Amino acid sequence: MYQYDEYDQKMVETRVAEFRDQVERRLSGDLTEDQFTPLRLMNGLYLQLHAYMLRVAVPYGTLSAAQMRMLAQIARKYDKGYGHFTTRQNIQYNWIQLKDAPDILADLATVEMHAIQTSGNCIRNISSDQFAGVAKDEVCDPRPYAELLRQWSSFHPEFSYLPRKFKFAVIASAEDRAAMRLHDIGIEMVRNDADELGAKFFAGGGMGRTPMIGPCVREFVPADALISYSEAILRVYNRYGRRDNKYKARIKILVHELGIEEFRRQVEAEFAHMHPLDLDPPRAELTRIQAFFAPPAYEPLPDGFDDSDPDFKLWADANLHPHKVPGYAAATISLKPVGGIPGDASAEQMDLIADLAARYSMDEVRVTHAQNLVLPNVRQADLYALWQELDAAGLAPANLDLASDIIACPGLDYCSLANARSIPIAQKLAQRLAPVERDLGELKIKISGCINACGHHHAGHIGILGVDRKGVENYQLLLGGSGAEDVSLAKITGPGFDENGIVDAVETVTNLYRKRREDGERFVDTYRRLGMDPFKEALYG
Amino acid sequence: MIILTGNDLKTGDVVWWTGDGWSRHVGHAVFVGSGEEPGGAAEIMHREEAARAVNGPYEVEATDEGAGPVPSHIKERMRAAGPSVRLDLGVQAEG
Numbered sequence: 252m253y254q255y256d257e258y259d260q261k262m263v264e265t266r267v268a269e270f271r272d273q274v275e276r277r278l279s280g281d282l283t284e285d286q287f288t289p290l291r292l293m294n295g296l297y298l299q300l301h302a303y304m305l306r307v308a309v310p311y312g313t314l315s316a317a318q319m320r321m322l323a324q325i326a327r328k329y330d331k332g333y334g335h336f337t338t339r340q341n342i343q344y345n346w347i348q349l350k351d352a353p354d355i356l357a358d359l360a361t362v363e364m365h366a367i368q369t370s371g372n373c374i375r376n377i378s379s380d381q382f383a384g385v386a387k388d389e390v391c392d393p394r395p396y397a398e399l400l401r402q403w404s405s406f407h408p409e410f411s412y413l414p415r416k417f418k419f420a421v422i423a424s425a426e427d428r429a430a431m432r433l434h435d436i437g438i439e440m441v442r443n444d445a446d447e448l449g450a451k452f453f454a455g456g457g458m459g460r461t462p463m464i465g466p467c468v469r470e471f472v473p474a475d476a477l478i479s480y481s482e483a484i485l486r487v488y489n490r491y492g493r494r495d496n497k498y499k500a501r502i503k504i505l506v507h508e509l510g511i512e513e514f515r516r517q518v519e520a521e522f523a524h525m526h527p528l529d530l531d532p533p534r535a536e537l538t539r540i541q542a543f544f545a546p547p548a549y550e551p552l553p554d555g556f557d558d559s560d561p562d563f564k565l566w567a568d569a570n571l572h573p574h575k576v577p578g579y580a581a582a583t584i585s586l587k588p589v590g591g592i593p594g595d596a597s598a599e600q601m602d603l604i605a606d607l608a609a610r611y612s613m614d615e616v617r618v619t620h621a622q623n624l625v626l627p628n629v630r631q632a633d634l635y636a637l638w639q640e641l642d643a644a645g646l647a648p649a650n651l652d653l654a655s656d657i658i659a660c661p662g663l664d665y666c667s668l669a670n671a672r673s674i675p676i677a678q679k680l681a682q683r684l685a686p687v688e689r690d691l692g693e694l695k696i697k698i699s700g701c702i703n704a705c706g707h708h709h710a711g712h713i714g715i716l717g718v719d720r721k722g723v724e725n726y727q728l729l730l731g732g733s734g735a736e737d738v739s740l741a742k743i744t745g746p747g748f749d750e751n752g753i754v755d756a757v758e759t760v761t762n763l764y765r766k767r768r769e770d771g772e773r774f775v776d777t778y779r780r781l782g783m784d785p786f787k788e789a790l791y792g
Numbered sequence: 793m794i795i796l797t798g799n800d801l802k803t804g805d806v807v808w809w810t811g812d813g814w815s816r817h818v819g820h821a822v823f824v825g826s827g828e829e830p831g832g833a834a835e836i837m838h839r840e841e842a843a844r845a846v847n848g849p850y851e852v853e854a855t856d857e858g859a860g861p862v863p864s865h866i867k868e869r870m871r872a873a874g875p876s877v878r879l880d881l882g883v884q885a886e887g
C-alpha cells in the first residue's frame with residue numbers, strides 16, 4: 252500500500268490545523284454559516300437530515316488493517332457505533348458533532364487518511380477495481396496510476412473550482428468492476444500491439460439527472476502521459492463547462508453538446524500544446540509509487556481447498572474471486588444481510604474485519620462500489636477458518652451479485668436531498684427475493700432516493716428511483732441497465748408504484764424472467780432479447 | 793400552520809422552536825406567525841441565528857394533532873423522529 256511521504260503527511264496535518272481554526276471561528280461567531288459552509292464541505296463535512304455527516308476518503312477503495320481499525324474507533328468514539336460504505340468506495344458517518352470534527356480529522360491523519368475533496372466542485376476520490384493488484388485478468392495494477400492521479404489532483408489549484416464535481420475511475424481489465432464508463436473520466440489501462448502500457452480514455456460518463464455512457468476520447472495514451480492527457484481534458488472542461496446552469500455543468504453535458512469529435516479535437520489540441528511542456532511526473536516518481544504496490548510475499552501454494560461443508564460451499568461459490576497467484580483467493584465480505592442496511596458496518600464488525608485482514612489478508616481490505624468489502628489476499632487453505640469467523644459475526648451472507656446484494660443510497664432515512672426512502676425498499680426486496688435468488692442468478696438491483704443517482708439506479712439490471720408524488724413516496728421501476736463492461740442505461744417501465752407496489756413489481760418482472768429465460772441467460776440478457784414490451788405488459792396489463 | 797426548525801450549531805441535532813428556546817422534541821414546538829409580521833417567523837429566525845442558538849433555521853408546515861405539532865412532510869417527520877430503519881437512534885429511541 253502507498254505510504255505518505257513527509258509532504259503528504261504535512262499537507263494533511265496542515266489542513267487539520269486550518270480546519271480546527273475555522274471550526275473555532277464558526278463556533279465563536281466570527282464566521283457566518285454562509286462563510287463556513289464551503290470550508291466545511293472542503294473537509295467532507297455536510298449538514299444532513301439528522302446531524303452533520305462526515306465523508307472520509309478511501310483512495311481507490313484500499314485500506315490497511317490499521318486504517319479500518321481507526322474507522323471503527325471513530326464510529327465508536329464520535330458517532331453512534333457504525334459507518335456506511337458508499338458507492339464511491341468511501342465511508343460516511345451520520346451523527347457527527349461539529350465540535351468533534353477537527354479531532355476526528357486529526358485521528359484520521361495519524362493513519363494517513365482524510366476527508367479532503369469528498370465534496371465540492373473538485374476532483375473527488377479516485378475509484379478503482381476492488382481486485383486491483385490481485386485480479387487474474389488485469390494488464391497491470393491500476394493503483395499506482397490512481398495514486399498518481401490522487402497526488403496530482405489533491406489541492407490542484409486550477410481544478411479546485413470546476414464547474415461541477417469531477418469523478419475518475421481507473422481500471423486495468425476488460426471486465427469493468429468499477430462502473431468506469433459512468434464516470435466523468437474513465438481510464439482503462441491497456442496494452443497496445445507492441446505490448447506497451449497505456450491508457451484508454453473515456454470522458455463524459457455519469458449518472459444523475461442526465462445519465463450518459465462516456466464515449467472513448469482516445470484509444471491509447473502512453474502511460475507516461477496519463478497526467479497531461481487528464482489535464483488536457485480537465486482544461487477543456489474547466490474552460491467550456493456550463494457554469495451558468497448547475498444542471499448542465501457536468502462534463503457529460505459538454506461532451507454531449509460539442510459531440511465527441513469536436514470534444515476530442517479540443518482535447519487533442521490542448522494536449523499537443525501541453526505535452527511538450529513536460530508536465531508529466533518523471534518516470535522515477537511512478538517507480539517510487541509502484542514500489543509501494545509491489546506484490547506481498549506470497550508463498551508457493553497449490554490451488555484447491557476443502558469445501559465439504561455445504562454452507563461454506565455456498566459462500567465460497569458466491570463470494571470468492573480468482574486470484575492471480577495460485578493458492579490464494581480474494582474474498583468478498585457482503586455487507587448485505589437479508590433485511591439489513593446495505594453498506595452499514597458496526598464498529599465491532601469493522602474491528603473484526605481489521606483483525607481478519609491482519610491475520611488472513613496480508614493487512615489489506617478493499618471497499619467495493621457495490622458497498623461490500625474485500626479481503627484480497629487470502630490463502631485458500633485459510634478460507635474455511637475465515638468464513639467461520641465471518642459467519643459468527645453475521646458477515647457471511649453468500650449473496651454476491653445476487654438479488655439480495657442490493658446497492659441502496661441512504662435515501663430519505665438520512666439524506667436531506669432525498670425524495671423517498673431507499674433502504675426499506677432494499678430490505679423488503681431482499682426478504683422477498685432471497686428464497687429464490689440462487690435460481691435468479693446474477694441480478695443487480697440498485698436503488699436511489701432521488702435523481703442524483705448515488706444508488707446507481709440507471710446502471711441496475713433492475714433500477715429503482717424514489718420520487719416525491721405530492722408529498723408521498725413513489726418509486727419508478729427501470730430495467731436493463733449495467734455498470735459493467737456491457738454498460739447500458741436502464742429504461743423506465745412506466746408509472747411508478749408505492750412502497751409495497753414496487754416490491755410486487757420487481758417480483759413480477761423476475762417471475763417473467765424465470766418463465767421466459769433461455770439457457771444461461773441472466774435477467775438482463777433476457778430483458779435485452781425480449782425488449783421492454785412483455786415486462787410492461789406483465790406490470791401494467 | 794408554521795413551526796420553526798434548524799440544527800444545533802455545535803452538535804448538529806435537529807431542533808424546534810418552543811417559544812423561548814430550541815428543543816429536540818417536535819412535540820414541544822409552538823406555532824408561529826409566518827413571514828415578516830412582528831414577532832413572526834422571520835424575526836425569530838434572524839434573532840436566533842444571529843445569537844448562534846440555531847443553525848440554518850427555516851419554516852415547516854405542520855398540523856396540530858392534539859399531542860403537539862406534526863410536520864406535514866415526511867422529510868420533516870423523519871428529521872423529528874430519526875431514521876425509520878434504525879428505531880434505536882434519534883429522538884424516537886428516547887421514548
Ligand code: SF4
Binds near residue numbers: 669700704
Ligand atoms: S441519490 Fe439522492 S437521496 Fe440518495 S444519497 Fe444521493 S442525493 Fe441522497
